[in-house]
Amino acid sequence: MIYKAENKLIEELLNKPESGMGYQIIEAKRPFSRRREMFVVYNSEMVVELEDGLDFYKKHPADESLVAEPPVTYGDKISLTGIDVIKPRREDTGSIAGELSEKRRYTNGKAALDNALVNASGKDTFVRLSAYYNDRRIDTVNKKLRPGSYTTTLADYLECKKQKDNPVDRYALPNVQPIAWAFYIEPKASDTYQEGIVQPANGRNGGGLEAFFARGTSDHTFLKTTIY
Amino acid sequence: MPQQVKLPETLIAILSGLPESGMGYQLVDITLKDGRTLSRRKVLNAEFLLLEETENIHTEDVTGVMLSQRSSS
Known part of the structure; x- marks a missing residue:
């Protein structure tokens, strides 16, 4: 059966990653049900039951044939709870970096916030x-990065430029203006951060490296500003 | 290009001291003076609220802001 997602569900799905470009395969529960079911969601709004989905998908984790051309007529509205997005399974390399795709973007790995705090x-x-x-x-004034701020690494920034990649897409930004400036930070050894891979967001693919400085950096760690 | 509106200075100051959701932006819940709340909206550089296509919001309409809760992935 085909449903149209209720507005609150659409909003929730829009803030979750895709399983592939333009669709999400999800596990969720209907209200007042204990049973978790699988659905394919197109454009965060068209919800299609994935019959026998769970066992099938676990045996065929990246089978794109599951995602046929989306049907064009809607049925009833649906709301769902406990939503988990299922991503195509990729080989776990056991490192933050993982595989590299074209444009030298990373194709697997967790977001910075999901990784351990490390010292610079x-x-x-x-x-x-x-x-x-x-x-x-x-x-x-104090020449530092404020707490709760993101950066990328110098190496990933240089790779982005070398590959002539689009930084708005690489770092999954919602920007309306293009990137114009680069601010260089050299944290002290007492500064801590979390490093990870930019996850898809804001309709962008991500795949660049990100570093999150929950406490910011020490004074006099901001070095310079250049044009991007 | 999507429209945007600059937030009041007091709210910019608040957001400048709160964590980002990604490099250069924050996901926030906005309160308007007519009582409405807009959830999970994007603010750039702690100052520019991105508007949806038909929205007509002015700086003085925005009375409150807080970070949206992080959703699970």
Whole structure:
């Protein structure tokens, strides 16, 4: 059966990653039901029951034939709870980096917030990309990165440029203006951060490296600003 | 290009001190002076609220802001 997602469900699905471009395969429960079912969702709004889905999908984890051309007529509205998006299974390399795709983006790995806190080396440089010269996460008075801020690594930034990649897509940004500025940060060894892979978001693919500084960086760690 | 509206300075100051959701943006819940709440909206550089196509919101309409809860993936 085919359903149209209720508005609240659409909103929730839009904030979850895709299983592939334009669709999500999900496990969820209907209200007042204990049974978890599988569905294919197109464009975060058309919900199609995936009959016998769970066993089939576990045997055929990346079978794109599951995702046929979406049907064009809707049925009733549906709401769901406890939604888990199922992503195509990829080989677990056991490292943050994982495989590299075209444009040298990473194709698996967890987001920064899902990885452990580590100390900076005191010698590595991170780069924050922004459309704004007055980027508000850069404390220009104390020359540091404010708490709760993201950057990428210098290496990934240089790779993005070398590959002539699109930074808005690589870092999954909702930007309306293009990236124009690069802010260079060299955290001290006492500064901590979490590193990971940019997950798909905002209709973008991600795949770049990200670093999250929950506590920001020490004074005098902001080095310079350049044009992107 | 999507429209955007600048937030009031007091709310910019609040968001500048709160964590980002990604490099350069935050997912926030916005309160308007007519009592409505807009959930999980994107704010760029702690100051520019991205508007949907038919929305007509002005700076002075926005009275409150808080970070949206992080959703599970």
